[in-house]
Structure formats: C-alpha cells, structure tokens
Amino acid sequence: MKEGIYQHYRKEEQAFIDYVLEQMAYAASRYCPVTSYFVTPREALIAQQLANGQDEVQLACQGGLPGAERQRLVFYPQYYDLETSDFQIQALKIHFPQKFANIRHGSILGSLLGAGLERNRIGDIITDGQDWQVLVDAKIAPYVCQNVTKMGNVGVRLEYIEPDQVLSPQVLWEDQTVITTSLRLDTMLSKVYNFSRQRAKEAVLGGLVKVNYLEINRPDFELEAGDFVSLRKFGRFQIDAEEGLTRKDNIRLKAKVLVV
Structure with a gap:
C-alpha cells in the first residue's frame, strides 16, 4: 500500500507520509483526536491529499491565526466535535x-x-x-x-x-501568474525574480535557496504545488497551483510572492 502512495511523492517526503498514516490509523483505532507537530504548507497539502476519501478519519488544520504558514494537523473521528483547544x-x-x-x-x-x-x-x-x-x-x-x-x-x-x-501580521503576498517551460528550481527562480537562469543556478549552488525551509543545492530540483521557496535577500514565494498548459505547451502556474 505504501509503495503505491510513495510513487506520487518525493523520496524525502516518505518519512512524513509514514507519520501521517500512523496518526490517521491511531485516531481511527482509538476513536480519539490526534494532534501533529507544526507542519509546513507542503506537508499540510500532503496530509490533506492522504486524508481525502477517508471514511473513518477527518483532518483539520490550524496555525493560531488566519492564513498561518505553519499549522498543526488534527486527525479525528467523524463523530468527534472538534474544538480550538484540540490544536494545542x-x-x-x-x-x-x-x-x-x-x-x-x-x-x-x-x-x-x-x-x-x-x-x-x-x-x-x-x-x-x-x-x-x-x-x-x-x-x-x-x-x-x-x-x-x-x-x-x-x-x-x-x-x-x-x-x-493575536496580531494581524504585516505580511503582503502578491498573486502572480507564471508561464514556464518546467518546474525546475533554477527556472522558477529566474521566472519569479526576473533574472537569468545562470544567476539562479549560481544562487542554488551557493546555498542561498531553501525549499520548504530546507537548503536545496540542486538547480534541477523539481518543485510542486504547495512548495515554499526562499532566496536570501530577495524574499519568498509559494507555488499555489498549476493551471494547465498554454497553447505552446508551457506550464501556467499561480504563485504567491512575498512583497518586500
């Protein structure tokens, strides 16, 4: 079963997939809510995908304020009346x-x-x-x-x-449509920040780029929906969703870019 799930995700995400499946199984078998640690937006997306279609267990996410970037997950039985205190x-x-x-x-x-x-x-x-x-x-x-x-x-x-x-954070995100030939990390950096792909590649190799809070040194790293990318001294952006292909078969994406 797990191998069938793993094939849809990155290898480095397998440990988190195992964690989510274990939490869902525990909530189902013990008939009680289970609260996760704080997860990244990408991890929250994975958890939602794994929970979709589950009959016994539901999933809720909350980070303590509207639009929170890092959230806690609560897996709970259908009959359970979820409360804010469950997120701890x-x-x-x-x-x-x-x-x-x-x-x-x-x-x-x-x-x-x-x-x-x-x-x-x-x-x-x-x-x-x-x-x-x-x-x-x-x-x-x-x-x-x-x-x-x-x-x-x-x-x-x-x-x-x-x-x-709790404060209303002073953070401004700007919606941006990105047309790109691929979801390679260096290509996306080049498109979002409007500089050359060579410069983007050098930034990645120089340790200036993180994906989902982890330093990535591979320019050919493939991004996916939900990924957060940060570039030192430039800011951050998130791939919100893929919106299909253009007439020339380029990828159309919706991204959120931090205004700095």
Missing part, C-alpha cells in the same frame, strides 16, 4: 524595550532553537511592524516563558496572550 497552540507576546532596541525574526527563531526547542514545535513568528508574537506548542509554552530571556543581545519577557489578542 499557545500565542506568546514578546516584551522588549522598544525605545532602545529592536528584534528580528531571525534573532527570535535563533533564540528559541538555542533554548533547545525543535523547529516543529514553533509556529509562525509574527509582527505588525512594532510588536512581536510567536505561536508555539502549548505543552512547551511554560518552558519557553521561563527559559527564553534574551533574543540576540536584547532582554525579553514572554507572556501568554489570548487568541483574540
């Missing part, structure tokens, strides 16, 4: 001396990882341009508040906040 997400406000210092996404994430947290226990890190908040696994929230007291060289204090206090 806690929002934390980051207090710091705003008049004298500033913090950035990188310093926040680095401090959390430096405190021993796994990346998949951390959700979105958001700002409205002034204040900063982070979504985390509710089980580790007490540890985070107690042990994370510095971000970079800035002293901080983390505080629990209610869901209705």
